[in-house]
Amino acid sequence: MRIAVLALQGAFIEHEQMLSKLGVPSVEIRQKRDLNQSFDGLIIPGGESTVQGKLMRELELYDPLKKMIQAGLPVFGTCAGLLLLAKKIQNDDRIHFSTMDIVAVRNAYGRQLGSFYTEEFFKGIGKIPMTFIRAPYIEDVFGEAQPLATVNNHIVAARHNKQLATAFHPELNNDLSVHQYFLDMIKS
Amino acid sequence: MSEKRFELNKNLAQMLKGGVIMDVTTPEQAKIAEAAGACAVMALERIPADIRAAGGVSRMSDPKMIKGIQEAVSIPVMAKCRIGHFAEAQILQAIEIDYIDESEVLSPADDKYHIDKTQFDVPFVCGAKDIGEALRRINEGASMIRTKGEPGTGDIVQAVRHMRMMYSEIRRIGSMAQDELFDTAKQLQVPYELVKYVHEYKKLPVVNFAAGGVATPADAALMMQLGAEGVFVGSGIFKSGNPEKRAAAIVKAVTNFTDAKILAELSEDLGEAMVGINEQEIELLMAERGK
Numbered sequence: 001m002r003i004a005v006l007a008l009q010g011a012f013i014e015h016e017q018m019l020s021k022l023g024v025p026s027v028e029i030r031q032k033r034d035l036n037q038s039f040d041g042l043i044i045p046g047g048e049s050t051v052q053g054k055l056m057r058e059l060e061l062y063d064p065l066k067k068m069i070q071a072g073l074p075v076f077g078t079c080a081g082l083l084l085l086a087k088k089i090q091n092d093d094r095i096h097f098s099t100m101d102i103v104a105v106r107n108a109y110g111r112q113l114g115s116f117y118t119e120e121f122f123k124g125i126g127k128i129p130m131t132f133i134r135a136p137y138i139e140d141v142f143g144e145a146q147p148l149a150t151v152n153n154h155i156v157a158a159r160h161n162k163q164l165a166t167a168f169h170p171e172l173n174n175d176l177s178v179h180q181y182f183l184d185m186i187k188s
Numbered sequence: 189m190s191e192k193r194f195e196l197n198k199n200l201a202q203m204l205k206g207g208v209i210m211d212v213t214t215p216e217q218a219k220i221a222e223a224a225g226a227c228a229v230m231a232l233e234r235i236p237a238d239i240r241a242a243g244g245v246s247r248m249s250d251p252k253m254i255k256g257i258q259e260a261v262s263i264p265v266m267a268k269c270r271i272g273h274f275a276e277a278q279i280l281q282a283i284e285i286d287y288i289d290e291s292e293v294l295s296p297a298d299d300k301y302h303i304d305k306t307q308f309d310v311p312f313v314c315g316a317k318d319i320g321e322a323l324r325r326i327n328e329g330a331s332m333i334r335t336k337g338e339p340g341t342g343d344i345v346q347a348v349r350h351m352r353m354m355y356s357e358i359r360r361i362g363s364m365a366q367d368e369l370f371d372t373a374k375q376l377q378v379p380y381e382l383v384k385y386v387h388e389y390k391k392l393p394v395v396n397f398a399a400g401g402v403a404t405p406a407d408a409a410l411m412m413q414l415g416a417e418g419v420f421v422g423s424g425i426f427k428s429g430n431p432e433k434r435a436a437a438i439v440k441a442v443t444n445f446t447d448a449k450i451l452a453e454l455s456e457d458l459g460e461a462m463v464g465i466n467e468q469e470i471e472l473l474m475a476e477r478g479k
Contacts, residue, residue: 008443009206009227030444046203048227048263055225055443058436079203092262107262112286113309115196133199134264134286172199 001186004029004039006065008055010047010080014171018179019043032060041074041186044081046133046169049106052080053096062096069099074162076182082165083136090139100160101143108137108154108167122157123148125177130156130168137167162186189306189329197311197331200264200286201395204228204332204418208408208439209397211235211422214253215260221425224435228264228286230420231257236293236340237423237462240472245295248276251283258283266313271478272298274307281310287332288312290325292477293339293422302478305329314478315399317350319357321479322392323378333392335416336475337400340423342464344401344410346475351398351414362390400475403428403461405441405454412445429459 003019005012007028016026027037042065044052056062069075069085077085077100084096086104109115115133122128130151138155141147149157149166156167157178164185170178189197207227212218218229233249234242248269258265264286269276271290276297280288290303292315305312306329315336316322322333335354337347361372361383369387373380385393398411399420408419419442425435437454444450467473 007206011202011205013205014202031447031450047205048203048207050222050263051207051225051227051439054223055440058440059443111258111284112197112200112264112311113281113284115200117192117196131196131199133196133203169199172202 001041001183002027002039003041003043004037005043006045006052006056006081008047008059009051010045011169011171012043012045012047015043015045015078018171018176022176022179022183024183029061030059032064035061035064041076041182042069043182044075044077044084045171046079046081049080049083049096050094053084053094056096066097066099069097069163072162074164074182074186076164078166078169078171079133079135082138082167085163085165100158100163100165101141101145102138102158102160102165103140103142104136105139106136107134109135118151120149120151120156122178125181128170128175128177129173131172132156132168135167138165159185189308193309194329194331198394200311201313201332204264205395206442207418208435208442209266209418209420210425210435211420212257212426215256217426217431218257218260220432221435222261222263224432225439226263226435227418228266229257229261230266230268230289230422232268235423235426236474237342237427238340239293240340240470247294248273248279251279254280254285255283268294269303270294270297272296272301272303274303277303277308281308285310290314290330292336292474296477302328313397315475316354317475318353319361319386320376320378322354322396323376323382323386326392326394327378327382330394332395332397334397334399334420337398337402338467338470339400339474341401341467341470342403342424342427342462343467344403344407345467347398347400347402347411348414350475351411351416354392354396355415358386358390358392361386402438403464404458405437405451408438408441409445409451412442418442424462427462429461434458434461
């Protein structure tokens with residue numbers, strides 16, 4: 001198995017390190033020709049969704065990646081990645097892949113002073129560390145999406161078939177369970 | 189600052205990696221920067237080139253102006269305070285700034301002490317010319333480091349010197365024997381634990397950006413290849429002929445910094461770059477402020 005990591009901007013190296021700890025090789029997607037490699041899943045990292053969304057379009061990655069996700073390529077988005085997958089963003093007109101049946105709220109906890117760490121339950125895993133950095137949350141899931149974790153009455157993780165999204169950053173803590181969950185999702 | 193808060197503040201810097209942080213002086217410029225792909229903006233009244241030209245004492249910007257920029261964009265907003273001026277930093281924290289730059293670009297308020305950044309909840313980025321300055325700032329609570337470069341000159345030579353110095357010292361510490369680390373900590377005037385971290389991980393304990401003198405996509409690519417994890421661009425964008433185009437080109441250069449073919453395309457037709465000043469021609473070396 002090999003996982004592609006969208007490496008346009010943000011904390012993509014941290015995801016590669018998590019995969020490497022799980023013994024899974026990764027490839028970086030920075031431009032169109034990087035898509036010629038074969039991979040079994042895609043991770044969209046944290047960073048700024050505005051930057052990643054813009055670069056994705058200008059580097060001609062948007063259409064091919066969207067087609068791959070629609071065709072069933074397993075994808076895992078964290079923070080900005082969640083926003084790139086959401087069908088609707090409550091407080092932003094810019095929508096991106098729009099493949100996941102979730103309504104997200106951008107910068108939902110405010111500025112950096114609102115960033116926080118907590119430990120909560122994740123469906124099918126148990127209690128795990130969750131780091132929120134200027135994070136979004138999921139206001140609503142509909143259609144085929146299912147909530148996987150809730151913090152203070154807000155959904156912070158969801159799954160829609162082979163699409164997984166978390167508002168928090170599992171790649172910033174030592175706990176490998178969410179990445180393992182994604183790998184299991186690919187295999188299933 | 190609790191240990192957890194320090195972690196969260198380092199984490200925000202991690203999210204900025206691979207990105208470009210742009211100096212802006214108005215909400216309009218902030219919107220241009222965001223649309224061009226900036227991962228954050230630095231709100232300040234005058235960009236470094238103008239501060240240099242105007243001379244005199246340069247201070248924290250008007251909070252009203254900073255708030256205008258916070259309202260104009262959805263990306264993180266940073267602002268500068270003077271070295272050692274903890275009251276300015278308190279004011280910036282009160283308006284919920286996302287990152288404070290304790291910056292040598294402004295006139296230093298204290299010629300001996302930097303701000304005790306551990307007393308704050310908001311994160312700080314500080315400039316450093318070498319590993320000693322970097323680790324001293326981190327020990328004071330900085331959660332992100334940038335090279336000092338020479339702001340407002342459009343001359344990359346100092347940023348290159350500082351980044352090369354940083355990595356050369358990291359390699360030296362990385363190859364030391366355990367017992368040499370104690371003496372290095374003493375020489376650098378920093379705690380042993382920080383030196384040990386550099387020895388073990390062959391990197392700084394926080395994210396490290398390039399800053400000072402970046403004017404072209406090639407400058408940005410050069411700094412990334414020298415090991416920068418992202419780039420600050422100050423005067424280089426809004427002192428140039430076509431800010432929108434240059435800003436967008438520098439953003440793309442940082443993402444594909446090793447692909448010379450892409451860099452060649454990005455470098456075409458950017459209009460006039462900012463007029464540079466060579467380091468021999470300037471009287472005030474801002475990088476010498478705050479060690």
